[in-house]
Amino acid sequence: MALSSPSASERSSLLSSATEFDAIVVGSGIGGLVTATQLALKGASVLVLERYLIPGGSAGYFEREGYRFDVGASMIFGFGQQGTTNLLTRALQAVNVSLETIPDPVQIHYHLPDDLELKVHRNYENFLQELIACFPHEAVGIRRFYDECWRVFKCLNVMELLSLEEPRYLARVFFQHPFACLGLVKYLPQNAGDIARRYISDPVLLQFIDIECYCWSVVPADRTPMINAGMVFSDRHYGGINYPKGGVGQIAQKLVEGLEKCGGQIQYKARVTKILQKNGRAIGVELASGKSYYAKRIISNATRWDTFEKLIPPTQMPAAEHRWQRRYQKSPSFLSLHLGVKAEALPLRTECHHILLEDWERMEAAEGTIFVSIPTLLDPSLAPPGRHIIHTFTPSWIEAWQHLSPSEYKARKAAAAAHLMQRLERLFPNLAASVDYQEIGTPRTHRRFLGRDDGTYGPIPRRKLAGLLGMPFNRTAVSGLYCVGDSTFPGQGLNAVAFSGFACAHRVATDLGL
Ligand SMILES: NC(=O)c1ccc[n+]([C@@H]2O[C@H](COP(=O)([O-])OP(=O)(O)OC[C@H]3O[C@@H](n4cnc5c(N)ncnc54)[C@H](O)[C@@H]3O)[C@@H](O)[C@H]2O)c1
Numbered sequence: 001m002a003l004s005s006p007s008a009s010e011r012s013s014l015l016s017s018a019t020e021f022d023a024i025v026v027g028s029g030i031g032g033l034v035t036a037t038q039l040a041l042k043g044a045s046v047l048v049l050e051r052y053l054i055p056g057g058s059a060g061y062f063e064r065e066g067y068r069f070d071v072g073a074s075m076i077f078g079f080g081q082q083g084t085t086n087l088l089t090r091a092l093q094a095v096n097v098s099l100e101t102i103p104d105p106v107q108i109h110y111h112l113p114d115d116l117e118l119k120v121h122r123n124y125e126n127f128l129q130e131l132i133a134c135f136p137h138e139a140v141g142i143r144r145f146y147d148e149c150w151r152v153f154k155c156l157n158v159m160e161l162l163s164l165e166e167p168r169y170l171a172r173v174f175f176q177h178p179f180a181c182l183g184l185v186k187y188l189p190q191n192a193g194d195i196a197r198r199y200i201s202d203p204v205l206l207q208f209i210d211i212e213c214y215c216w217s218v219v220p221a222d223r224t225p226m227i228n229a230g231m232v233f234s235d236r237h238y239g240g241i242n243y244p245k246g247g248v249g250q251i252a253q254k255l256v257e258g259l260e261k262c263g264g265q266i267q268y269k270a271r272v273t274k275i276l277q278k279n280g281r282a283i284g285v286e287l288a289s290g291k292s293y294y295a296k297r298i299i300s301n302a303t304r305w306d307t308f309e310k311l312i313p314p315t316q317m318p319a320a321e322h323r324w325q326r327r328y329q330k331s332p333s334f335l336s337l338h339l340g341v342k343a344e345a346l347p348l349r350t351e352c353h354h355i356l357l358e359d360w361e362r363m364e365a366a367e368g369t370i371f372v373s374i375p376t377l378l379d380p381s382l383a384p385p386g387r388h389i390i391h392t393f394t395p396s397w398i399e400a401w402q403h404l405s406p407s408e409y410k411a412r413k414a415a416a417a418a419h420l421m422q423r424l425e426r427l428f429p430n431l432a433a434s435v436d437y438q439e440i441g442t443p444r445t446h447r448r449f450l451g452r453d454d455g456t457y458g459p460i461p462r463r464k465l466a467g468l469l470g471m472p473f474n475r476t477a478v479s480g481l482y483c484v485g486d487s488t489f490p491g492q493g494l495n496a497v498a499f500s501g502f503a504c505a506h507r508v509a510t511d512l513g514l
């Protein structure tokens with residue numbers, strides 16, 4: 001009689017805790033999954049442990065009444081077809097899976113104070129012309145600033161992107177691309193604001209550059225590393241913003257498919273509560289169920305705060321982590337409003353992504369800047385016929401949502417949602433009357449479902465730092481323990497954490513002698 005191969009859930013229950021894996025990855029965010037797939041490809045035995053029911057973390061999804069909502073990001077970089085910085089395309093291709101993507105013709109439609117309205121077109125020249133039309137006296141400065149961003153991008157986009165902690169790789173890329181490497185060395189300690197001020201003096205235009213940075217880095221240009229600005233401000237015109245058909249959740253689903261094809265394993269509902277150590281070395285993990293697994297290397301895709309304050313006792317926090325926490329703090333979380341609306345709510349020619357701000361003074365304030373994403377304009381299959389998804393989110397700190405009784409919490413959610421809807425009417429005049437489904441997420445929701453301390457979006461500099469120089473790479477002060485994801489170099493963003501995954505797998509594979 002032929003035996004059928006075990007299903008994923010059967011396989012996970014067959015996992016023996018006596019097995020020693022080459023690597024255990026705690027968490028299946030995009031950072032964790034890129035590490036796991038790359039390691040499995042290199043022949044490592046890999047186990048991914050995910051506390052939730054599905055993979056993806058912040059890049060996950062949830063379904064309600066015929067709508068498929070993205071949990072977080074829906075403006076996706078890294079899906080281009082050329083160059084070396086298209087790391088999501090590369091991560092999927094590496095494990096022989098692919099994903100159809102839909103090009104977005106406009107990255108962001110900005111609705112800013114004093115009726116400043118403008119669109120960042122996929123075509124670079126069209127974007128520059130639109131911006132120059134708003135600030136004609138700064139035509140030269142605008143071009144010089146954004147052209148300098150391209151110089152950063154061009155340095156990155158010629159080289160293989162792997163671990164900067166691997167001296168032989170560094171020597172190789174330096175030999176292959178000496179000018180690009182020297183270019184990056186020059187930009188690594190710089191921030192976008194300093195370069196913008198070299199070319200631009202109009203204070204409103206400088207505020208525009210601030211919000212151009214803020215809407216993905218959650219800090220103004222002065223504190224945004226130039227390397228990251230170079231990536232974002234150029235890749236949106238090079239590879240472009242592309243939406244994965246079927247929703248952002250597909251990226252993680254496909255990576256898991258690739259992982260399993262390469263012999264790697266993933267277990268869901270597997271919350272790691274402790275990183276096990278022996279003689280100061282990480283040797284395994286313990287789950288909430290009490291089960292333990294062992295590996296030669298442990299990789300945490302949880303945030304650094306969760307890794308070094310919860311999975312390892314805070315009393316054992318290495319000095320390097322204390323130093324990092326003095327330089328970086330948790331960014332705010334988000335208040336998210338997931339709406340299903342009737343199609344007539346959207347005016348003709350509405351774009352997919354919007355930023356709305358009424359007062360420059362409130363750009364960084366809680367519930368100041370509003371982010372809007374309407375993915376159904378690119379992929380209508382995410383909603384029932386005649387309906388759209390409007391995902392609106394705005395920065396919010398956990399403190400505003402703590403110490404409330406259940407009824408106070410519910411009332412505060414309803415009031416915050418009503419206020420957001422009222423502000424959104426500048427974009428969608430009949431919004432309130434068109435709502436078909438509504439779900440509100442708070443920083444508490446993000447903390448609970450994503451397992452991120454205080455629901456944070458990621459680390460932000462406490463003060464102005466020297467570009468990316470202060471961001472840690474993948475190795476940690478605990479032997480055998482690595483970190484991957486947005487609290488490692490180069491920070492937030494799916495393409496950024498994909499880079500961190502490639503780099504982490506490279507470093508771990510080298511350490512394992514693979
Ligand atoms: N609105 C947005 O656009 C938005 C919002 C939030 C995050 N993001 C982006 O999402 C990306 C985050 O990616 P990432 O890879 O760093 O992390 P992630 O937070 O997406 O994934 C971490 C994963 O680890 C799991 N996990 C955490 N602790 C665990 C534990 N103890 N045991 C088992 N599993 C555990 C989580 O459930 C999650 O699936 C960043 O790029 C960020 O910028 C975007």
Ligand SMILES: CC(C)=CCC/C(C)=C/C=C/C(C)=C/C=C/C(C)=C/C=C/C=C(C)/C=C/C=C(C)/C=C/C=C(\C)CCC=C(C)C
Pocket residue numbers: 073074075077108156161162164170171173174181182184185215216217227228229231232353354355371372373490491492493494495496499
């Ligand atoms: C040899 C010698 C001597 C030297 C060498 C040097 C070198 C080599 C260096 C290197 C470096 C590197 C590699 C670097 C890298 C970097 C990278 C990759 C980066 C990346 C980045 C990216 C990013 C930042 C991205 C981001 C994004 C994001 C965050 C997004 C977000 C979004 C959102 C939030 C949404 C919004 C909106 C609406 C809705 C409207």
